Amino acid sequence: MISLREQIEESVKYIRKHTKMRTEIGIILGTGLGGLVKEIRKEIVLDYDEIPYFPISTVESHHGKLIFGTLAGKKVVAMQGRFHYYEGYSMQQVTYPVRVMSYKTGLGVKTLLISNAAGGMNPEFRRSDLMIITDHINLQGDNPLIGPNDDELGSRFPDMSEPYSKSLIALADKIAREKKIKVQHGVFVAVQGPNLETKAEYRFLRNIGADAVGMSTVPEDIVAIHMGMRVLGISIITDECFPDTLQPVSVDEIIKVANKAEPKLTKIMKELVRRL
Numbered sequence: 001m002i003s004l005r006e007q008i009e010e011s012v013k014y015i016r017k018h019t020k021m022r023t024e025i026g027i028i029l030g031t032g033l034g035g036l037v038k039e040i041r042k043e044i045v046l047d048y049d050e051i052p053y054f055p056i057s058t059v060e061s062h063h064g065k066l067i068f069g070t071l072a073g074k075k076v077v078a079m080q081g082r083f084h085y086y087e088g089y090s091m092q093q094v095t096y097p098v099r100v101m102s103y104k105t106g107l108g109v110k111t112l113l114i115s116n117a118a119g120g121m122n123p124e125f126r127r128s129d130l131m132i133i134t135d136h137i138n139l140q141g142d143n144p145l146i147g148p149n150d151d152e153l154g155s156r157f158p159d160m161s162e163p164y165s166k167s168l169i170a171l172a173d174k175i176a177r178e179k180k181i182k183v184q185h186g187v188f189v190a191v192q193g194p195n196l197e198t199k200a201e202y203r204f205l206r207n208i209g210a211d212a213v214g215m216s217t218v219p220e221d222i223v224a225i226h227m228g229m230r231v232l233g234i235s236i237i238t239d240e241c242f243p244d245t246l247q248p249v250s251v252d253e254i255i256k257v258a259n260k261a262e263p264k265l266t267k268i269m270k271e272l273v274r275r276l
């Protein structure tokens with residue numbers, strides 16, 4: 001069987017036939033949060049389907065794309081469309097693109113910016129707030145690092161004392177202050193989904209120390225840390241998950257709120273990229 005490293009090399013070889021761009025910044029955009037992509041001056045766009053060893057998309061209608069270009073004067077690679085665990089992908093598949101992006105074996109990425117849509121459980125939070133992720137809890141019941149470890153990619157037991165970069169958080173805070181955009185801070189918990197949580201589950205997740213809940217980001221963060229990258233994660237709070245007053249919510253509403261709040265996220269991310 002071909003090793004993970006060989007797979008990554010094959011993927012990178014294919015990408016390198018199309019672009020020699022060395023990108024130090026990687027971007028993964030969450031549900032309803034594609035606005036930043038519009039700001040990228042594109043050099044080349046590859047379909048995930050054409051890249052060897054990239055996971056095959058399960059949703060026919062929506063082909064993911066890997067975008068290479070310039071944002072605020074910096075060379076970036078962005079994932080338009082991410083893989084979720086609840087779609088049936090393995091954790092290794094969900095995180096494969098992060099490995100391909102990385103500076104160690106791949107395209108050159110040292111800084112990874114991740115966004116997602118999340119439910120707010122901290123009672124101070126309101127719909128359409130931004131939350132800078134300061135830490136996380138993995139409740140997905142699986143881990144992308146399970147299996148043989150390639151020591152050249154990263155440590156068998158990676159340290160997780162700084163899963164989200166303190167210096168990137170400080171920079172994002174500074175930019176938010178300058179731009180007068182209110183930001184919250186908090187712990188993000190990742191669950192499997194795809195259903196939203198029950199009241200009892202929200203109560204539980206709040207009690208174990210989480211401020212927001214979602215179905216992504218944690219696997220990508222773990223792999224990024226494994227490969228020595230630094231990460232900034234920002235959640236858009238799309239629904240208020242307070243157990244005692246919980247209202248039904250649909251995915252359409254979640255996407256609507258994400259779309260509405262997204263310009264704030266785009267402003268911060270773009271300025272952050274400029275200053276990196």
Ligand code: HPA
Nearest residue numbers: 117118119196213214215
């Ligand atoms: N739970 C899980 N994932 C989510 C939620 C939620 O309430 N809102 C947006 N993504």
